Amino acid sequence: MPRTNCSQALQEQILQALSEQKTLQPCGGHSKDFYGRTVNGEKLSCAGHRGILNYEPKELVLTAKSGTPLQEIEAILAERGQMLAFEPPHFGPGTTLGGVVAAGLAGPARAYRGSVRDYVLGVRVINGHGQILHFGGEVIKNVAGYDISRLLTGSLGTLALLLEVSLKVLPLPEAETTISMSCDSTTALQHMLTWSRQALPITATAWYRDQLYCRLSGERSAVHDAISLIGGDENTDGSIFWTALREQTLPAFTASKRLWRLSVPPTTLLREESGEVILEWGGALRWCCENRHLIIDKTDYWDYAKTVGGHATCFRGAKPGTEVFQPLPSELLALHQRLKLAFDPKSLFNPGHLYGTTAATGL
Numbered sequence: 001m002p003r004t005n006c007s008q009a010l011q012e013q014i015l016q017a018l019s020e021q022k023t024l025q026p027c028g029g030h031s032k033d034f035y036g037r038t039v040n041g042e043k044l045s046c047a048g049h050r051g052i053l054n055y056e057p058k059e060l061v062l063t064a065k066s067g068t069p070l071q072e073i074e075a076i077l078a079e080r081g082q083m084l085a086f087e088p089p090h091f092g093p094g095t096t097l098g099g100v101v102a103a104g105l106a107g108p109a110r111a112y113r114g115s116v117r118d119y120v121l122g123v124r125v126i127n128g129h130g131q132i133l134h135f136g137g138e139v140i141k142n143v144a145g146y147d148i149s150r151l152l153t154g155s156l157g158t159l160a161l162l163l164e165v166s167l168k169v170l171p172l173p174e175a176e177t178t179i180s181m182s183c184d185s186t187t188a189l190q191h192m193l194t195w196s197r198q199a200l201p202i203t204a205t206a207w208y209r210d211q212l213y214c215r216l217s218g219e220r221s222a223v224h225d226a227i228s229l230i231g232g233d234e235n236t237d238g239s240i241f242w243t244a245l246r247e248q249t250l251p252a253f254t255a256s257k258r259l260w261r262l263s264v265p266p267t268t269l270l271r272e273e274s275g276e277v278i279l280e281w282g283g284a285l286r287w288c289c290e291n292r293h294l295i296i297d298k299t300d301y302w303d304y305a306k307t308v309g310g311h312a313t314c315f316r317g318a319k320p321g322t323e324v325f326q327p328l329p330s331e332l333l334a335l336h337q338r339l340k341l342a343f344d345p346k347s348l349f350n351p352g353h354l355y356g357t358t359a360a361t362g363l
Contacts, residue, residue: 003051029094066098104154108204111281117153128344173217178238256289258317264310
């Protein structure tokens with residue numbers, strides 16, 4: 001697909017919005033519009049700003065414009081036997097690279113291969129002053145500005161508009177298989193804790209409807225040995241299950257009226273009163289799928305998560321205008337405010353997308 005460069009046009013739109021004191025809502029494929037607080041602002045589409053700028057398979061680095069479709073990137077990587085190791089969810093056919101980085105969401109491999117920000121090497125952005133800036137680079141060992149690149153990952157477009165992203169990629173595994181076994185949640189957590197203490201080639205774990213799933217990836221001999229050690233049955237539909245889990249198309253997700261995402265210590269026992277629950281990431285990630293008859297107040301989730309040393313997010317189904325993310329401690333909130341002031345002092349980009357503007361000065 002041919003490259004299209006909209007950098008200048010996007011910069012002009014931003015400068016015009018600044019002069020007219022408007023707010024902007026950066027967007028790409030609209031696949032994650034449900035995520036975060038509802039915001040008002042003129043749409044600033046990066047969907048036309050697309051194309052792979054550089055791909056060096058031997059160096060394990062790819063650089064592309066923010067509007068490049070994720071499907072296109074994954075297809076090119078697969079042709080060379082490589083992948084995005086953090087398994088970003090698509091949530092729709094229009095997902096773009098910029099949306100992947102801005103949302104910072106990773107799939108089933110997150111606990112074993114790392115997060116989105118672990119693979120971001122550099123970015124090119126337009127900040128809230130209308131300036132085009134470059135942070136980081138295309139070389140894995142290059143650390144100049146690397147922290148800024150990581151900082152923008154997961155900021156939901158509240159700090160700057162992404163123009164280009166450089167990512168580290170990894171080879172596809174030589175062998176991969178999924179095993180499953182029947183058990184309750186307590187037994188599943190015990191198994192996952194035991195496995196985490198062993199040198200096993202695990203790249204995903206999940207518990208769903210009394211079935212524990214474990215994906216093994218790596219050298220063929222290592223995978224074979226791990227199957228013998230862990231036990232269970234080889235699941236021929238494993239790849240289908242992991243895709244459905246990543247894309248949230250499992251029946252529990254599709255039947256859910258409101259979906260909560262809890263990040264907690266992996267040894268935390270399951271809350272049986274939280275509706276149907278799916279465990280991921282060795283037990284550290286909990287999806288609480290609420291039906292129409294069980295809608296728990298958000299403060300209950302926040303209080304519970306805080307008590308066990310974690311945090312909770314209303315991932316889908318939040319009422320417009322209500323808080324979605326767990327309130328921040330005052331010190332961390334002040335840091336967020338200073339970052340917003342440095343990158344976007346006029347609150348041009350997505351004001352209130354993360355937190356209410358009265359609480360976080362435009363975040």
